[in-house]
Every structure is written in structure tokens, then in C-alpha cells.
Amino acid sequence: MRTNVPGGIRIVGRTPDGALVRAGRLAHGQHPATLLGQHGWRIESPWSADVVKDGALELAFNVSELSGIPLAEEDVARDADVAPGEAGDPFQRVAAYAIVTSERGLLLTQFNDQTHVAGDWGLPGGGLDTGESPIEGVHREVWEETGQLVELEGLVDVQSSHWIGRAPNGVVEDFHAVRIVYRATCPEPRDVVIHDVGGTTADAGWVPVERLGQYPLSRSWHHLSERYLGRP
Numbered sequence: 001m002r003t004n005v006p007g008g009i010r011i012v013g014r015t016p017d018g019a020l021v022r023a024g025r026l027a028h029g030q031h032p033a034t035l036l037g038q039h040g041w042r043i044e045s046p047w048s049a050d051v052v053k054d055g056a057l058e059l060a061f062n063v064s065e066l067s068g069i070p071l072a073e074e075d076v077a078r079d080a081d082v083a084p085g086e087a088g089d090p091f092q093r094v095a096a097y098a099i100v101t102s103e104r105g106l107l108l109t110q111f112n113d114q115t116h117v118a119g120d121w122g123l124p125g126g127g128l129d130t131g132e133s134p135i136e137g138v139h140r141e142v143w144e145e146t147g148q149l150v151e152l153e154g155l156v157d158v159q160s161s162h163w164i165g166r167a168p169n170g171v172v173e174d175f176h177a178v179r180i181v182y183r184a185t186c187p188e189p190r191d192v193v194i195h196d197v198g199g200t201t202a203d204a205g206w207v208p209v210e211r212l213g214q215y216p217l218s219r220s221w222h223h224l225s226e227r228y229l230g231r232p
Helices: 032-038 134-146 209-214 224-228
Strands: 009-014 020-025 041-051 057-065 089-102 105-111 125-127 151-166 172-185 201-207
Touching (some): 032 041, 105 209, 134 172, 134 201, 209 224
Parallel strands (some): 089 172
Antiparallel strands (some): 009 020
């Protein structure tokens, strides 16, 4: 399996009394909530995300005891241009993003035609480099895509999506995206500068939160306003 985190992803739960539950390694396509559910725990909130000594990415969550039936694995979505019989090359990609706010608004980036969502907008961020921590990665990506220096305020979400689709080069991939999302502020917002020339960013800008609905958001960020900004 191809991955940008060769050490794998390890899932840990932190119980209300501070005890740690080591649920094990996250399988390709598996959601952290499913793995913790198999051990009798329910995710309440993300706690930490860091690369540990053996090179694994450790994702830790505040958990409570699960009552009822554990979550079942979800069906794997398949893009419309991928035939039912086509098998994809497994690829697990971990990326880090930031919800950056300042006196100028919310920082957004626009995808270019190297992606399947050209013209759509989303949060600044992207895939981790080998051995890079999520915190290091999100600072690097925000700078590369927008030229902003930010201060992280905390981990707010870990998304996990699994689907079979066609990469921009035409190769069918069995794709597992793990997105680590932070909240951040920018004390000295400036006009955006895209340093990552040749990357996937077409444009970037500060958007007044009340105008967010005027921007077509990619599927990953459709619920950005109500989920992270507390707006309908």
C-alpha cells in the first residue's frame, strides 16, 4: 500500500479518568471511530496528533464507554467514472489543514485543474511529507499556499474518507484520506502569496465569514460553516 506515513497510523483513546486505550493500527480505509468502537469506546473529541519515536502517526481521542452496537464499516464509495469491476491501487494519504481566521476573515484556497475539483474552494493544507508531524505540515502548507504565518489554537477534527476513484493521471486508486484539522489565528494577516508554484492551488484569499456561502466548497468542506464556525 502506498502511503505518505510509512510508519502507519496508530489509534489511542483517552478515557475520562486519563487512562490510555491503545486500539492498534488503523487499517486501510478504516475510520478511527470504527476501530475504537471494536474496543468498546466512543469518540468524544480529538485530543492529539503526532509522530512518535517509531515513526508511526499517533492519533489520540478523548473517548467514553460505548453503549450499544459498535459502528459497522461503511460501504466504499465509487466515483461515477470507475466501473464496478475496476480495482484500485490502495493509497492512504494523511493531510493537515487549518481553519485560519483573522480580522480580515477566513482563509480559503482554490483548487486548480490538477485536481478533480478545479474551481472549488477549501481550507489551506495538504499532504504530510515523510516523517513530518501534522503541526509541522500545516504550518508549511499554509505558508506555501497563502504566505501567511499562523498560530495554532488546537486540534478540532480528524476526518476519514474512503472511496475508489480515478487520480488526475488516470490511474484508479482505492483512496483513504485522513484529514487532521486545526483551528488557527493569523495575528498579522497580509495579502496572499502562493509560494507553491506548480502545486494544486489556483488562488487563495481572505473571505468574510458572512460571504462564505458565495464560494463553491469542495465535498470535504461542504459543512465548514455549521460544523466549525457555528453558523447555519
